Amino acid sequence: WLGGEGDGWERGPYWIDGLLPLAYLLDDQQLKDKVQPWIAWSLSHQAESGYFGPIPFETTPEPEPGLQKTPRRDWWPKMVMLKVLQQYYTATGDERVITLMSNYFRYQLNELPHTPIDHWSLWGNRRAGDNMMVVYWLYNITGEAFLLELAELIQQQAFPWERLFLNQDCYEEKHDPWHYSRVVKRYPYDQAQLDNLCIKQYGSFHTVNLAQGIKKPLIYFQQHPDSLYLRAVKQAFRDIRKYHGQPQGMYGGDEPLHGPAPTQGVELCSVVEMMFSLEKMMAITPEIQFMDHLEKLAFNALPAQIDADFQTRQYMQCANQVEISRRARNFYQDVGHQGTDICYGVLTGYPCCTCNMHQGWPKFTQSLWHATTGNGLAALVYAPSRVKARVGAGEGVEVEIHEQTTYPFSDTITFVLTTPRTVDFPFHLRLPAWCTQAEIRLNGQAWAQQAGNQIVVIDRSWQDQDRLQLILPSAITYSRWMDYSVAIEKGPLLYALKVEAEKKWVENPDHYGNYYELSATSDWNYALIENYLQQPARHFQLQRQAMNDYPWTLEAAPLRITTRAVKLPHWKLYNGMPGPLPWSPPRLQLQGWQLQTVELVPYGCTSLRISEFPTVWFDELEQ
Template sequence: MQTFSGIRFRVLAMSSAALLIFNFQLSAQELASQPYQSLPLGAIRPEGWLRDQLLTMRNGTTGHLDEVYAKVKNDNGWLGGKGDGWEETPYWLDGAVPLAYLLDDPALKSKVAAYINWTIDHQRPSGYFGPLTKDEREKGTQITPENCSAGEDWWPKMVMLKVLRQYYEATGDNRVIPFMTRYFQYQAAALKNCPLGKWTEWAQSRGADNVMMAQWLYGFTKDKFLLELASLIESQAFPWSSLLGGRSWVMNAAAQQNKDHWMQRHAVNVGMALKSPAINYQRTSDQKYLNDLKTGFSDIMNLHGLPMGVFSGDEDLHGNAPTQGTELCAIAEAMYSLEEIIAITGNVYYMDALERMTFNALPTQTTDDYNNKQYFQIANQVQISRGVFDFSLPFDREMNNVLGMRSGYTCCLANMHQSWTKFASHLWYAAPDHGLAALEYSPNVVTAKVGESQTPVTISEITNFPFDDQIHFELKTSRDVAFPLQLRIPAWCREAAILLNGKKVQSVTGGQIATLKMTWKNGDRVTLSLPMEVSTSNWGRNSRTIERGPLVYALKLEEKWEKAVQEDEGEYFSVYPKTDWNYGLLQQVVANPASSLTVRTVKPVGKNFVWNLAHAPIEITASARKIPAWKAVAGVAYQPVTDREGIYKGAVSPEVETITLVPYGFTKVRIVAFPVVK
């Protein structure tokens, strides 16, 4: 694949769809060539079910966290008060800002602008920024690189820099680039006296976010000190590239659950760190970093991977048993890392990984109104309840498995908002030769300037994917324009078909990028057909999961919801199954899924879409037998023992039953990793 380097864009129209100009002038010292570049926030407008999801978030905590959550609401430090000056307000803004511009919502834009304006307007003369510190308030101290200890931790500022990046790409506000330049000049000098780990290990463990932002700014200013700063930050941060490539780290994480080096096993840190090798490659062009990334991500998913496409992390990496939990923040951060990795590597492997994680792991962990979240989800989750489970962080108050606004740690209440919003803003990327690439699929409309002539085009992506295998792209342009259109063909698709104006033009096997390079006319219509076949995959404890296309399927269980209140953490919901769950799949299903499984569409993907059982559009039926001895122990469905052939050896019910499965993301209680029986 052809690559290009040093893409620049500037926003031409500040609206729900930004127009782009690409500048291919290269300087003597560039970041490494990369195949793709993110589009500015606002270039993509979500439609269909994805827009419904974002509207739910706007009406829920993403749009109103500052009104319903006291820590962010009261006397906020990022507005000059004495309240939250740590990570939670920037976390929330990191999702609320893209939501405001994806929906072109004036009220939400105004709300987030208050925090952004305060932050920019109150930058100190030295370049330092953030909430007023204790020394500033009580002693009138002026923070400089020489007395940087009067400042506060580097970590929350890393998140706010990501917020400002998105805001700049959406608005072109000319205050942002000088603001960041002054701050990085301050940081370059201050790190000698106040290294990255001076206050906490959080900044050391998450230094890749800081490196990423210094290199992003370098792409605009070409200030050489920014690359020197990036190298300095990397030298003071956890050596994630070496850890990921070294292999012994991920094996030790599977074996150890003690307090030694737990920050290097912490799943949220790992999710953030996945992009570290790619960011280092961007600065150095050293292929070793990409090798480290591939080795590390593969090892994590082999040793800690769960069927829904994410690794265990409750809070630490915790093996691949389907009874282990995953923190919602880990999903949010891993998704964002993959979105950055995709642009830098152009590797379909990571595109497929993002798709699987998004459409399976993500939806299940929040309530329909996006006001409550589950701190840890479990793959085989036969009840959501209070308890002390087999997690590396079990919690004294027993609240880390229930659905509540403040249950578990509230970092996820603040951080969950970036997941859907950043996925929506990374459906398309800028591609070589002034082209566009559709690398993730969902209903949307994208507007950009393309081709040598920089002609504006609008492409409507009309689809119900991932529930439907047909994706239509309708082009609108004021004149004919030549540019390449790239389409990802997922590895799960054996052979895709591409049609142009109803006529088949290509057949493409899965696991690659297809390119249509031609002169496009107004009204051209491309159809991408991605046939979805049923299959089974093998997971922890020799369990089997049923898959179809990008979705994994879980046992459909009737749900009983109970609401309660915990004194410290407030209202929460428990969910229990009303129907039996202790089934094993028949061996013939695994041996021949195509002839043993029946797929049926049970309802259309309609308006006001919600990821819950009532809206699940597809069901799969399978043959199974009950395993009478498989019972929940303290609310956990520990996996039955099988032999190396994967067959459960205990007694099973003589009756063969037909069970119904739905996509995992629509469930709250479920079995997704099944034992196999004869």
């Protein structure tokens, strides 16, 4: 990707895909300088045929540790670089991007009929929605009809995710281990094999492919607005939740889908790619569940898997993890990675996540604000930010809105408008499904109270320094998971048991590099009281502390919940993980059990944790 014999596949584009938006959002020249050689080489080295990217080798080179030199012609990594160039154009308006994409997409239209999207790797067909997404983006700029023809060709060759999501009668018996990679590999697909693939099967899909592929039906929906595509995506999310779900918003899959146990791994690439898919889908269709789900991932799964200084990360996280150590666990890949999948490092597990994790926060930031019909603005997910936008009829007026909040650690979001003159425009606000009744205040006065799970529109004449306040009250609630375990939630935040830890840095000479381990120094084997779940407001107490600049650590956690629990002596450590969840809830007599106060903190602040709790019922306790 820089013209030499180095990286020629996905890792370089992965890194730039997060670095570029970070550089331009922060207007950081040092970061822009890091990005520029990658952009410049691609823009200045397009072949006459329209091909762009790494120059193919005449002879296969010798491998080097850490470098993926081939396959250089693969369609898949170019999909990532197309996303990079799309963002670069959005930031700079550099017309060379439009020229490169137009030429490349004509090249694809000519080549794909005899060199299909999965000719070099199956990743191309699984992730073809990313290619299609940029084709549509370019069409909205140039209007060239051949782009719609190309999108149809990509749809024809792409993995038929929408069909597979709607498969409800597929065979549930096991096929080959991790059979997604052993069958249905190439276009044209075997129709009988397609009929036997569905989400409910263990091992049916690679989890990162699923995270990326889940948006493809709605990407194509833009050209063919058939309700089937939205129905397929919603069914996929229901099946993921039922058969593989974890309460931080992800699913067990290490690397294939691997069921709902809270000790199954969740790959970091899956987290950031699912976030990106949700960001793209919510821009196409105003489904509140996509926006709520995006916040669930951003405020729980993402910060929990990356160290506070961004120097290490986990390849795999688990909803319940009480020991971070190098040993083989019940993950598909862990033996192949010599037991490093759960360790915090740079190269532990597999290096793709080190390159790809950077897109998480910058792209979430990109998705805070959206333009709307009627020349308005929409705030669809919430975080402290500033946006400049041209709103209103005709040439419009450039306004700035300052979003002031400590959300998700508070319920209140304030928008302060700066405008050179009065301007009429609609302002859209998402009210999450978990909020039973939101309050909207304008310049200190009550404006409306609205039920959650909708988008409300405030369409009015706006003046300089108008203040719009959105209050999203939330209650402490619980959800049910594997073996009737429970997860404690409040608003977009999942809560987990606070587990103290001892940290050990390991100098490791092999190719997995240095890493650190954590061992629990406090008890973790607690069950919550089932009786108390009937009235959470009475038995779970929320406590607040001042918030610092980086709240995602155990020490800095701004919110804490205390409640009473009992220790289960028979629930023990097994192979470095919590043993199988005890079935919930057994009905017990209180005699012989000691109720103890336990502390829960936001999941994103934890490294060791229990977030899926067993429960017990005591006949003598009130509800």
